[in-house]
Structure formats: C-alpha cells, structure tokens
Amino acid sequence: MDFIGSERIDLKLTLLDSAQCFSWIEADGRYFNVLDGQAVCLEAREDGIWGEGLEPEKLRRYLDMDRDYQAIRDQYRSIPQAARAFELYPGLHVLNENVWDALLWGILSANNNTARIRGTTLKLAEALGEKKEIGGQVLFSSPTPERLAGAREEFLRTLGTGYRAPYLIRTAGMVAEGMDLQSLAGLEYEEARKRLLALPGVGDKVANCILLFGLGFSSAFPVDTWVEKLMGSWFGIHDIPRTGMREEARKLLGENAGILQQFLFHAARTGAITL
DNA sequence: GCCCAGGAGATGT
DNA sequence: ACATCTCATGGG
Numbered sequence: 001m002d003f004i005g006s007e008r009i010d011l012k013l014t015l016l017d018s019a020q021c022f023s024w025i026e027a028d029g030r031y032f033n034v035l036d037g038q039a040v041c042l043e044a045r046e047d048g049i050w051g052e053g054l055e056p057e058k059l060r061r062y063l064d065m066d067r068d069y070q071a072i073r074d075q076y077r078s079i080p081q082a083a084r085a086f087e088l089y090p091g092l093h094v095l096n097e098n099v100w101d102a103l104l105w106g107i108l109s110a111n112n113n114t115a116r117i118r119g120t121t122l123k124l125a126e127a128l129g130e131k132k133e134i135g136g137q138v139l140f141s142s143p144t145p146e147r148l149a150g151a152r153e154e155f156l157r158t159l160g161t162g163y164r165a166p167y168l169i170r171t172a173g174m175v176a177e178g179m180d181l182q183s184l185a186g187l188e189y190e191e192a193r194k195r196l197l198a199l200p201g202v203g204d205k206v207a208n209c210i211l212l213f214g215l216g217f218s219s220a221f222p223v224d225t226w227v228e229k230l231m232g233s234w235f236g237i238h239d240i241p242r243t244g245m246r247e248e249a250r251k252l253l254g255e256n257a258g259i260l261q262q263f264l265f266h267a268a269r270t271g272a273i274t275l
Numbered sequence: 276g277c278c279c280a281g282g283a284g285a286t287g288t
Numbered sequence: 289a290c291a292t293c294t295c296a297t298g299g300g
Contacts, residue, residue: 203283
C-alpha cells in the first residue's frame with residue numbers, strides 16, 4: 001500500500017456514516033470502493049492513511065486532505081452549535097466524489113433513508129456495474145449512464161428504486177446523450193445549479209449535494225429534513241421554503257457554508273446536539 | 276396500522 | 289411565488 005497522508009481523517013465516519021457516499025464497504029478494518037473505474041482500498045494506521053488502487057494524489061484529492069479544516073473551524077467559532085460539531089467530529093471530511101456517482105445517489109436519496117439508499121446503490125452496482133477485485137474483495141462499479149439509460153423501469157423497481165426508476169432512466173439518458181456534467185464545475189454557482197435542475201429527479205436539495213460533493217462548490221448548502229429542522233432551531237430561520245433557507249444560509253455562512261453544513265447535519269441527525 | 280426517511284414533480288391558487 | 293398531494297418501500 002502507498003502512504004496517502006498523515007491527516008487525522010476518520011474513515012468510518014466519513015466513508016460509512018456521514019451519508020455522503022453509499023458505495024463504501026468495510027471489511028477487517030479496511031475500506032473498499034471503486035473510484036474512477038479502479039478498485040480501491042484504504043486503511044487508517046498509526047501514522048496516517050494508507051491506500052492502493054489509485055495514485056496517492058488522486059486519493060488525497062478524493063479524501064479532501066488539502067483543505068484547511070482548522071481554518072474553517074475557526075471561521076465559524078462564534079456559532080455555538082458549529083463550534084460543538086467541529087469539536088465532536090475532528091476527523092470528518094467532505095469527499096470529492098465523482099459527479100456522476102453523486103448524481104446517481106442524489107436521485108436515489110429523495111424521500112428515502114440512508115440504509116435503503118445504500119442497499120439500492122449496491123444492488124444497482126451488482127446488477128449493472130462492472131465487477132472488480134482488490135485484496136480479495138469483490139466490488140462492483142456504478143452503472144454507466146449508458147447502462148442505466150438502457151435499463152427497463154420494471155427491472156430497476158425490482159432493485160428497490162421505487163418511483164425514482166423513471167428519473168434514473170431519463171437522467172442517465174441525458175448524460176449518455178452528451179450532457180457534460182464535469183464542465184459544470186467551471187460555471188458560476190447559480191448557472192451550474194440551474195443546469196442540474198433540468199435533470200429529472202434533481203431538485204434544489206439534490207442539486208446542492210451534487211455541487212458540494214461532486215463539483216467542488218464549498219458554498220453549496222443542501223437543505224433536507226434535518227437541515228430544515230436545525231435551521232429553525234439553531235438559526236431561527238423557519239416557516240419559509242427549503243430553497244429560501246438555502247439562500248439565507250449561503251448569505252449568512254459564506255464560502256464554506258457547505259463544509260459547515262456537513263458537521264451540523266451530522267450533529268442533528270445523530271442527536272449529538274439537541275435540536 | 277402509522278410515521279419517517281439527506282425530496283421532487285404536478286397541480287391548483 | 290406558495291401550499292398541498294402523491295410518489296415506493298423498508299424500518300421503528
């Protein structure tokens with residue numbers, strides 16, 4: 001294995017429990033996934049993170065190891081719940097996901113729970129992805145846009161996608177027909193967001209997840225049921241639509257609103273900080 | 276049975 | 289622009 005970095009990232013929290021990504025598997029204290037079409041393995045040791053399957057630089061980038069989380073923690077120190085959340089989760093990072101993967105699980109996440117999203121994600125990969133192997137662990141890549149676009153709705157429903165099946169097929173079709181997701185990273189936030197909203201199954205919340213996890217917009221601020229509650233309880237912002245909350249939060253919290261959001265979200269969802 | 280889950284889309288006002 | 293409904297599905 002290769003040395004990735006000495007940053008104190010909490011792999012279990014970040015890869016398994018933070019609901020940013022649903023395709024990581026843990027076995028014997030090691031973490032497995034398919035990234036960029038390559039089977040990957042990560043492990044936390046005394047001296048830091050080790051990994052194999054991809055160049056160390058790419059794994060550093062995926063794990064967001066070059067962001068100054070201490071500076072962001074300082075930036076929000078005047079917000080009590082933020083200070084507490086950063087203190088609770090010193091090893092939580094915001095992943096730099098593949099944008100197609102972020103889009104896929106984003107559509108699956110609508111009105112769904114994390115256990116079911118993970119189960120459906122794994123079933124989709126097993127049924128339509130490509131088989132990979134590393135360190136004796138068998139893995140499956142995410143289905144390509146082409147494979148998903150060609151799937152039958154009834155088949156996707158047997159995998160647990162529910163009413164989201166036609167959204168998956170239609171959005172995959174648009175990507176397969178040439179919509180360049182990666183190029184959205186070069187646009188302004190509002191323009192990139194607007195283009196994501198054109199995809200079936202993508203609303204304001206999912207678009208902000210894709211912007212944050214898949215396109216590097218650190219100010220993107222997804223408002224789901226938990227963030228809606230915490231915005232009311234901790235910031236006094238309530239009785240307005242979620243889109244309005246997202247706008248208010250971005251104005252109030254600035255360039256790293258989305259990074260902070262992950263810490264607040266986790267604290268609220270787990271009940272670590274009282275709503 | 277009821278309520279909820281990292282919501283989105285359609286419809287009516 | 290906002291309010292309300294419905295959409296699968298498994299778990300508490």
